Amino acid sequence: MVNIIFCGFGEGMDKRVVAKQGDVLLRVATNNGITIPTECTDGMCGSCAVRVEELETIPNEAAEFESKVDPDSWDKDKYTTYMEDKELNTLVEMGAITKKEAEVAQQYAQQTPIRLACQCIIKGSMLVKPFE
Numbered sequence: 820m821v822n823i824i825f826c827g828f829g830e831g832m833d834k835r836v837v838a839k840q841g842d843v844l845l846r847v848a849t850n851n852g853i854t855i856p857t858e859c860t861d862g863m864c865g866s867c868a869v870r871v872e873e874l875e876t877i878p879n880e881a882a883e884f885e886s887k888v889d890p891d892s893w894d895k896d897k898y899t900t901y902m903e904d905k906e907l908n909t910l911v912e913m914g915a916i917t918k919k920e921a922e923v924a925q926q927y928a929q930q931t932p933i934r935l936a937c938q939c940i941i942k943g944s945m946l947v948k949p950f951e
Contacts, residue, residue: 822874822944825853844869844939844947855949860937862906865913867936868950873943900930906938907931915950 824835825848832854838847845867848855858866907921915933916924924931930939933950 821941823847823941824874824944824946825851825948826946827948828853828855838941840941840943842941843937844871844934844941845936847941848936848947855936857937862903862909862935862938865909865915865935868910868913868915868933869936869939870932870948870950871930871934871939872932872946872948873930874945900940900942901928902930902934903938906935909935 820837821840822835823838823844826833828848832852834851834853836847836851845855845857845860855869856866858864860867902924904925907916907924910916910931910933911918911921916931920931923929936947
């Protein structure tokens with residue numbers, strides 16, 4: 820079980836919930852009363868784009884939770900997360916990430932800081948915010 824913190828989705832929806840590893844982020848949000856806009860729920864429209872930041876299992880006050888794909892190296896401290904081509908293509912098409920970030924995410928199996936909630940498989944604790 821991991822902690823998912825939702826922040827900025829509206830009144831009464833800022834909360835921490837406990838989720839199972841392997842569950843889909845959109846399902847966890849919906850089951851816990853958090854509204855994330857959706858249209859296709861298949862990773863093609865981009866309406867459910869969210870910002871995600873991986874959180875340490877044990878919170879560290881001094882740690883910065885800046886989650887970026889490093890185009891020059893693999894970060895051994897991040898969760899290994901395979902992202903489907905359709906999700907990466909949708910994120911590139913909507914301008915949320917660059918083509919270079921998509922290529923690096925694929926090469927190193929690490930998630931980008933912007934994800935589609937309908938495609939995001941939960942691997943560990945994370946902070947989730949709306950993508951604007």
